[in-house]
Amino acid sequence: MKVLVTGSAGFIGSALSLRLLERGDEVIGIDNLNDYYDVGLKEARLARTLNYAGYRDLRADIEDGERLSEIFASFRPERVVNLAAQAGVRYSIDNPMAYVRTNLVGFANILEACRHHGVEHLVYASSSSVYGANTEMPFSVHHNVDHPLSLYAASKKANELMAHTYSHLYRIPTTGLRFFTVYGPWGRPDMALFKFTRAILAGEPIQVFNYGKHRRDFTFIDDIVEGVIRVLDRVPAGNPDWSGAEPDAATSQAPYRLYNIGNNQPVELMEYIGCLEDCLGKKAEMEMLPLQPGDVPDTFADVSDLVRETGYMPSTPVAEGVARFVEWYRGFYRV
Template sequence: MKYLVTGTAGFIGFHVAKKLIERGEQVVGLDSINDYYDINLKYARLEHMGIEKEKLNYGKLLQSNKYPEYSFIQLDLTEKEKLSELFKAEKFDVVIHLAAQAGVRYSLTNPEVYIQSNIIAFLNILECSRYNPVKHLVYASSSSVYGANEKLPFSTSDSVDHPISLYAASKKSNELMAHTYSHLFGIPTTGLRFFTVYGPWGRPDMALFLFTEAILKGEPIKVFNHGEMKRDFTYIDDIVEGILKVADRPARPNPDFDPQNPDPGSGRAPYKVYNIGNSSPVLLMDYIKAIEKGLGKKAKMELLPLQPGDVPASHAEVSDLIRDTGYKPDTKIEDGVQAFTDWYLDYYKKTINE
């Protein structure tokens, strides 16, 4: 089948495209390659996939020099006409939409970017999937949608009407928009609420990257909520496996849907939302200990209060993911963090004593 994977210069999209190619699928990768974080890391991911920076031609498909099944296009998803042309020409079977403006704290100071990248861009994906019908549209939501909820674990059957950041609100909006298009036009859509994804080739704005860099430099790390946070850290390989398991199973109407007592995670339309998380929350301090072990170096810490937009704990309830796909993420934090620190030291050629 032919897949469109958006965000393939990004962390999760890069890994998803690679896995699809390994199993023999045709893949078109798409990314705007913005400068939200180190653009050289994005180019390095593309190069790893056989896409040469020097040959990029905005709006034009570029064939990988490494994988015959892979091609890439640099494109901003807000450019609806160019996106429509791509859909018409390539006739995608499945769309895995992972491109978005990420980051809770960044949304406090740059709200407009989230409307453009997460709302308008997603509308264009929906419209293109409407007029160029696909078998399945899978898209990234976020555990951030649980917002002010305090009942743990977080379940897709819970109401998520109290977001505490614009990023979270934009992701909840995506779910609402997807349901509308599933209901009106029969597009099978599945939203995936990711829980704190980490691993090799990760995002430099995430705690694991920031902590590793600071520890190696001998600088203090910023530990929010005085370390009293719990996160359902989920290893990248588990996230990718979950995405593909779900993508292979187009959303279907829920035959037991009760409009008198509606389930927010499903519907009469071919619409579904899943959590993808390790379902085993880890204390931030234990996460830091795993990084220290991976680097063989102790961290200096600056203990700070909880930041606006952050939640003190996250915990994924994944029973419907297990029921429908037979899959549950299970990578241990020690193993996942070790894989990251090994990659980091190799990629940046840093020594422990630097």
Template sequence: MTQKTFLVTGAAGFIGYHTSERLLARGDKVVGLDNLNSYYDVRLKESRLARLQQHENFRFIKCDLADKAGMEQVFRQHQFDVVINLAAQAGVRYSLTNPHAYTDSNVTGFLNVLEGVRHSGVPHLVFASTSSIYGANTKQPFSETQNVDHPLTLYAATKKANEVMAHSYAHLFDFAVTGLRFFTVYGPWGRPDMALFLFTKGILEGKPIDVFNHGDMVRDFTYVDDIVTGVVAAADNPPEGDKNWDGDEPNPATSYAKYRVFNIGNNKPVKLMEFIEAIEESVGKKAIKNLMPIQPGDVPSTCADVSALEKAVGFKPDTSVKVGVENFVRWYREYYRV
């Protein structure tokens, strides 16, 4: 396989770090971009980055997606075969109190990525969307063919905006675009604002953990290595336009343009209480549970239909929650010397 040059935005982030590692391990060049913002502990981002910087084929650029001039310079100075946009302001609850962070990064920032791809002739853009986009939908498993016009948070709304912005650029400027709707990703080097991290920390410290919706939640927890396998396979397989696409009965998942959106999840939903039990087992301690009502913007259940991604690139997640949680707890103990 010929060596490619990838731009990975959000390279110091959880999924961006793992994706960059995988690309470097197979011999590709990676330009990693991140603004190293303080949404969570910057030291964790710097630790991920330090590991990437051990590779000779990795180059880091500190830049904010919303910095128009900075982003123009990145695309002027490098020629990329593929752009994987994983930088975003993440988190559902944070969007209730810091809405402008989401429009800056996820709308203005994403526009700067699209413009960079367009003007420098990058043939393929892969970008992160989210399972949150299904919003008020209740029919499960969630399928890409469903309408997604009822987001429940601004975060989800900005990701919906990304999908429609990307489609318009694929139509206008004839480059390939793949959107990936991530379902609850977990694993080593994960985000401190995510349930697995918070629960593990709380249980180890003997402190109560907040369990929302009184524990009556179901999530399609997906191990990060499985996610990365799907991201890289999608990056290697740019979509073609669908010649049979019908404007009278438009399929939201495909297009006459070189555009696809895919769910990327485990397709094996797990009850939150079972997930907590797996953590308790790995840690060797019982959790003190603080049962709380559902939070604004949260959905009770998520489950991904991943048959489209399986058909397109052979995506088959195979890491059990037991194994994935054990791997995370082992990493957490090592990293934080617990």
């Protein structure tokens, strides 16, 4: 297939592009290489894909609707995976307009480009953060998610609503993926594992929020990519049993679908830190802090829909995933 991937220099986008290229797909990668975090890391990720003849590397910003339309018209992608976004819960508290521009305006541009250029299937990144104030565990895509706790979460919920509108009005098949705490080699420097590793090796204290008591459904990057590819290959159809009287949040009469992608095994933060300490052979000095604004105490993904409909099953335990990250980190940063 010819697949357009936005955020192609990002953590998930670069890993996904590699897998698509390895199986023989043509990939059009779009990234603006912004400086939200180390551009050098993004360039190093990109270098892995540039050796493939089937890869086209384009500098573009999804906020630029005209440029985006030109790319779609020139390359005619059959399927699109939108991973470009302004990420981060805490950053959204201090920089809200960055989320409006990229996650709302940018996503609207993606939808318009798909509408006008005959895209067969749009897969886009949502987030476990949409569950917000929900406390029923595990989180299910069939639950109501109308109480986000950060603008980042609200922007991802808005993406799901926008996608449904386009699926309904223009019959564009769309699938939203709620990612749960993705980690692994080539990860983001603003994520906990990256920050903890850097600090512990430097002999600096790590900030442990919620006094280490919260749990996260940490999901290894390879498992995430496997789930994305299985969903990309499965174009959604409308649910003939959907009823407006008892609406199912995860499906529709339109060709629209939502899935969780998580490890389905939440781990306490202190256990996660313990795995990291074992891999580094060094104890962490911890600064214990309260839960931060916008954060939720626990995440736990119900992935039964994804397992049933695509055969996806996460397979990487946290101890193995953390070890593989540490091996990459030591090699990449020569420490």
